[in-house]
Amino acid sequence: MKKLFIDGKWVDTGQTIDVNSPFDGSLVDTICSATLEQTEVAIEAAFKAKEVMKKLTAAQRGKILDNMSALILRDQEEIAQIITAEAGKGLTFSRGEAGRTAENFKFAADEARRLGGELVPYDASESGANRFGYYKRYPIGVVGAITPFNFPLNLVAHKVGPAIAAGNAIILKPASSTPLTAVKIVELLLEAGLPECGINLVVGSGTIVGNALVESDKINMVTFTGSPAVGLDIKAKAGIKKVTLELGSNSAAIIHEDADIKYAVPKCVVGAFANSGQVCISIQRIYIHENRYDEFRNMFVDAVKASTFGNPSDTKTLVGPMIDEKEAARAESWVKEAVEQGATIATGGKRTTTMLEPTVLENTTEKMTVIREEIFGPVVCIMKYKTLDEVIARVNDSQFGLQAGIFTNNIQNAFTAIDELEVGGVMVNDMPTFRVDQMPYGGLKLSGTGREGPKFAIEEMTELKTVMINLN
CATH class of the missing domain: 3.40.309.10 (Aldehyde Dehydrogenase; Chain A, domain 2)
Structure with a gap:
């Protein structure tokens, strides 16, 4: 039985979900599921953790992500076997997903080290003479990441990697059909040096766990990959918080x-x-x-x-x-x-x-x-x-x-x-x-809003702050 990671520790919630093989229906493993109360504990923990995460230096964030990349390569075959067992993906493609994910975390590490801002030429305006300033990106705070079954490793990385690179705390809710890969991801992130408070892992139904994340005022952003129907529901319930949606297509x-x-x-x-x-x-x-x-x-x-x-x-x-x-x-x-x-x-x-x-x-x-x-x-x-x-x-x-x-x-x-x-x-x-x-990835119309790819996801997961210094 796999436990959830809530408030810095592995937790037996007292209730479980079976994870079955899509190929033959056999039991792969069981995993704990979260109640509303346990989800709220995770939200509160992440809310407190954002103060720790935002103080990590660019060097520290980059090192954690580089370490994560190396650990995925170390455990590539084990991870591929987990993906194939719980998602039914062909083993060759599961191995490829693990290799891509290691590269993905590398890209996130690179972006962590070059996250910055830009000088603003205030004197281009007639009223801006003798003024100096710039803008800089700051962590958005707490990112709620809701991920699908079809790429249980790499689509988690597309949310978790940029969130860490930007200095955010994370609550990860993977698909209930493929949560075992997410457990492995959390284990490796902790081994890579991520502060224990930096990530929470909750598994459960969308109506309980998902809605709690989407509706909470303590979560600053929700990033979701999944069906258009669920994406539209998230958009309607999220309030003023930032939402990025990677939804469907008929390519x-x-x-x-x-x-x-x-x-x-x-x-x-x-x-x-x-x-x-x-x-x-x-x-x-x-x-x-x-x-x-x-x-x-x-x-x-x-x-x-x-x-x-x-x-x-x-x-x-x-x-x-x-x-x-x-x-x-x-x-x-x-x-x-x-x-x-x-x-x-x-x-x-x-x-x-x-x-x-x-x-x-x-x-x-x-x-x-x-x-x-x-x-x-x-x-x-x-x-x-x-x-x-x-x-x-x-x-x-x-x-x-x-x-x-x-x-x-x-x-x-x-x-x-x-x-x-x-x-x-x-x-x-x-x-x-x-x-x-590393490319910008996202769609138009009902295919979603926002862009993924570490550089572009980091832009979504940060807030711009503008600075002006009057030298007059």
């Missing part, structure tokens, strides 16, 4: 007439089906120029059929289980609905418990749920288009706007897409699923 890839099809196909297979499509920027829509449709379609479907589907502990597995049977059944129902509305299944479509086959749909339209909403599963829709203007309009005809990709060998076409696509990131000659952790 599109464009295969233009001049694209290198052999290059694009394997990227689109991974972009659509890695982690069983349970990625915010997973490819859900592929638009293919009508003159290249058959070529791409045949090569893509063959590649999907050849991909490994099954046990996530097998290093060759691309598509494993979805997080639970309820989600797998929902995704399957959307596929069936699309078929009833005229779509055809090129491959896949069958489900056994949490295992939904990698599925490719044709003859879909933007009115179908499987296109319009975020499926968050191993399903992709392929469609024809005639002109670049047409496909850009169709990609933009969405409530989401996180990332998009375009495959083209024409620089003019690339820049047209860059300028006209209504998304937070455009990946040229790559899948929209591409992400490196």
Whole structure:
């Protein structure tokens, strides 16, 4: 049984949650869950800890984060096994997540050391003569981090790393389905030298633990990654505190007439089906120029059929289980609905418990749920288009706007897409699923507010203070 970390100590709360394998349903471990009262203890502890955290020097914060990076690399295989066990992610991808997370903490360490401000040229104003000043960033205080199941290590790092770099205290609430990785993170942060008061770990329902974090006046910021419905609820309940939201998408890839099809196909297979499509920027829509449709379609479907589907502990597995049977059944129902509305299944479509086959749909339209909403599963829709203007309009005809990709060998076409696509990131000659952790990452519309990436998250997690000294 794993305990929670509250007010500087590991706590047995007296009630537990089972953590089960998405692949076979077996019990991985149990973890304590927090009551409202225990959550409030964590909030009060974090509120007091912000005075300690803000006094850490840039050198101290950077060293803690560098140490954390090294410790993750030391325990990379153990961490990968935990991720695969509780999240059902393919072991190869779990190992990759651990490697990325070590790099992510390194980026946060770098940003901790260069967090500063800028001189303000007061004398540029007629009334500013003989005045000197600057602005500087200060820690926001207490950051409430609510994280999802699909990247239980790296998406925690995207919140915890910048929060530490900025000098904030943290309350971490991981997904109840994947809390074991978060326990390991807290253990390593303490080993890395983080003050014991600097982080609290609480696990429990969103209605109890989550709402307590969101509604508390002692928390200065909430950073959330998850569904649009929950994100909108957080926004409504948070009051005046700062909120950053990384929500859903139905990301599109464009295969233009001049694209290198052999290059694009394997990227689109991974972009659509890695982690069983349970990625915010997973490819859900592929638009293919009508003159290249058959070529791409045949090569893509063959590649999907050849991909490994099954046990996530097998290093060759691309598509494993979805997080639970309820989600797998929902995704399957959307596929069936699309078929009833005229779509055809090129491959896949069958489900056994949490295992939904990698599925490719044709003859879909933007009115179908499987296109319009975020499926968050191993399903992709392929469609024809005639002109670049047409496909850009169709990609933009969405409530989401996180990332998009375009495959083209024409620089003019690339820049047209860059300028006209209504998304937070455009990946040229790559899948929209591409992400490196130092880049600014976030979306438009219902895909969220704010940006992640250590440098950009730190900006969200700090407050600017302006200083003017009158020398007259």
